[in-house]
Amino acid sequence: MSSHPQLIQIASRDLSIGLRSESVSGRKADSVERSFQPAVIWGARGHAKVLNEFLPQLGFQIVAVFDNDPQATSPIAGVPLFHGTAGFDAWLGPRGDTPLTGLVAIGGQHGGARTEILSLFRTRGICVPAFAHPTAFVAADAQIADGCQILARAAVCTEVRIGEGSIVNTGASIDHECAVGAGVHIAPGATIAGCVTIGDRAFIGAGATILPWLTIGQNTVVGAGAVVTKHLPEGVVAFGNPASIRQSAQR
Ligand SMILES: CC(C)(COP(=O)(O)OP(=O)(O)OC[C@H]1O[C@@H](n2cnc3c(N)ncnc32)[C@H](O)[C@@H]1OP(=O)(O)O)[C@@H](O)C(=O)NCCC(=O)NCCS
Numbered sequence: 001m002s003s004h005p006q007l008i009q010i011a012s013r014d015l016s017i018g019l020r021s022e023s024v025s026g027r028k029a030d031s032v033e034r035s036f037q038p039a040v041i042w043g044a045r046g047h048a049k050v051l052n053e054f055l056p057q058l059g060f061q062i063v064a065v066f067d068n069d070p071q072a073t074s075p076i077a078g079v080p081l082f083h084g085t086a087g088f089d090a091w092l093g094p095r096g097d098t099p100l101t102g103l104v105a106i107g108g109q110h111g112g113a114r115t116e117i118l119s120l121f122r123t124r125g126i127c128v129p130a131f132a133h134p135t136a137f138v139a140a141d142a143q144i145a146d147g148c149q150i151l152a153r154a155a156v157c158t159e160v161r162i163g164e165g166s167i168v169n170t171g172a173s174i175d176h177e178c179a180v181g182a183g184v185h186i187a188p189g190a191t192i193a194g195c196v197t198i199g200d201r202a203f204i205g206a207g208a209t210i211l212p213w214l215t216i217g218q219n220t221v222v223g224a225g226a227v228v229t230k231h232l233p234e235g236v237v238a239f240g241n242p243a244s245i246r247q248s249a250q251r
Contacts, residue, residue: 007130007144008058036061038098040126042117043105044072044081050151051103052076054133060101064091085120092124102126104147107167109221111183111201115165118147145182163200181218199234221249
């Protein structure tokens, strides 16, 4: 895991000018020229719109969207969409060494797909930093790996570690000293209490609460609104208050 140098984030007071975080640091806002870096997104559904809402505020402009679904259309007005790896490589070919940043807009329970696309981006020389919405709180000592997304009003507290390609969705909070694996999705409004461990590719549904010190196994799904009071093994679906295991996760 890497920590803050790869986390793209600016303070909310700088929002109105929409500049690169590095450009803003240590300067007065009105003394910096507007400059956008090109970014690409893989995934043409609602999550792409969520990312598009704040990327310009961090100094990035989406120049292309990719999706494996041959029926997919671009979710962002004026931005072209290309299908599959073939479409991606055809688009990338003429760009030579132009620096590009990539984000994966695959939400839901698809953490494995998210980390696979991050790997694809890397093999093509595309940077995959972590991003935080300008209204998110990320503690200075939190460790956020590449390809993570911390969305609006989310909170990542002290000494939290989050693995590659994880999403902390709108208004979710991860309290002190949690260890979150790779490809995890903490859905909107979920509350992860302190010292919780969450395995790779787990999905914590909207508004769920995980009590302190618990472990959630990899590939496990916690349903929306669940209150988890006991450890959960890997590969199960649990929901309810108190949460109980209802089925195996389909992977
Ligand atoms: C837990 C979950 C994964 C189960 O999905 P599923 O296997 O398709 O379950 P079903 O929709 O078939 O529901 C099966 C039963 O469980 C109930 N149920 C499903 N999810 C529930 C939940 N979170 N809490 C309480 N009951 C739930 C259903 O009402 C249904 O009950 P019934 O048999 O009496 O009609 C899903 O319902 C869920 O909570 N997903 C999280 C969605 C979310 O947070 N998305 C955020 C996107 S950013």
